[in-house]
Amino acid sequence: MSNDSKEVTVTEPKSVARKVTLKDIVQGDAFKAQLAMVLPDTLTPDRMVRVALTAMLKTPKIIECEPASVTQCLLDAASMGLEPDGRNAYLIPFGHICTLIPSWIGLVALARRSGEVSNIFPCEVCENDVFHWRDGKVEHEIDWKNPRGDVYAVYAKAFYKDGSIDTETMSKDEIEKVRKSSKSGNSGPWVSHWGEMAKKTVIKRLLKRTASSPELKSAIDLDDSEYSSVTTRIEKPVHGALEAAFTQAPDTSPMESTPETPNAFA
Numbered sequence: 001m002s003n004d005s006k007e008v009t010v011t012e013p014k015s016v017a018r019k020v021t022l023k024d025i026v027q028g029d030a031f032k033a034q035l036a037m038v039l040p041d042t043l044t045p046d047r048m049v050r051v052a053l054t055a056m057l058k059t060p061k062i063i064e065c066e067p068a069s070v071t072q073c074l075l076d077a078a079s080m081g082l083e084p085d086g087r088n089a090y091l092i093p094f095g096h097i098c099t100l101i102p103s104w105i106g107l108v109a110l111a112r113r114s115g116e117v118s119n120i121f122p123c124e125v126c127e128n129d130v131f132h133w134r135d136g137k138v139e140h141e142i143d144w145k146n147p148r149g150d151v152y153a154v155y156a157k158a159f160y161k162d163g164s165i166d167t168e169t170m171s172k173d174e175i176e177k178v179r180k181s182s183k184s185g186n187s188g189p190w191v192s193h194w195g196e197m198a199k200k201t202v203i204k205r206l207l208k209r210t211a212s213s214p215e216l217k218s219a220i221d222l223d224d225s226e227y228s229s230v231t232t233r234i235e236k237p238v239h240g241a242l243e244a245a246f247t248q249a250p251d252t253s254p255m256e257s258t259p260e261t262p263n264a265f266a
Helices: 022-028 029-038 044-059 060-064 067-080 102-111 171-180 196-207 214-225 236-246
Strands: 089-094 097-102 116-124 130-134 135-140 151-159 163-172
Touching: 022 029, 022 044, 022 067, 029 044, 029 067, 044 060, 044 067, 060 089, 067 097, 067 214, 097 102, 097 214, 097 236, 102 116, 102 196, 116 163, 116 196, 135 151, 135 163, 151 171, 151 196, 163 171, 163 196, 171 196, 196 214
Parallel strands: none
Antiparallel strands: 089 097, 116 151, 130 135, 151 163
16 A cells, blocks of 8 residues: 555534424424413314414414414413414514414404303495494495495494493594504505404404403403504413423434425425
């Protein structure tokens, strides 16, 4: 053998721990245990997780949010018995912070669940409708055969189980003032579903007078917080779930992982 030959040292590749994703945290046993502690009997942790993953598919920016803000939103929704499915409540990203926003349908469901309300009927009032308001009582007639024109007001009528009826009416200008004070006033549901958000605004004002159940009060308070500065409420139970997720055994595969893409939730 030639004296000019050199020794070659071969270094084995180090294993790289797989990055824990938001999907891992939400689907983990630790977080499911947190959900089980606050969910009503009508919902299961597995169902809430499926709803959450579907929401991430529909709104991929949720995946970019701080995991703790997303899990807090899911716990808030679970404690009220609302699914963040885009019908009863929305998961809305603000930068890297996720916010839970109940819909008017979700508020009505909570009001009916309280046992005091039979139903709540919201409706837009348009230029070509026949509409009368007197001392809080409304009369509304719609000609469905002709164009109704632009919306100029929205009202809600609540039917209580004791036979009483209560109403709330707001002009479009009043609703627009509420929208402009919202941190999501120029995006999200206020842009894509203005009428639905307007109905919720009126319903919420109506329910504030009579809300008695803790879940309904929490939903109203949570929605009111949407009109304040962008903050996230991280509580200890969430940190516990996150810590358990991040301390799980790492994947020892030699291949480096890449951030998970939205289609991974399919």
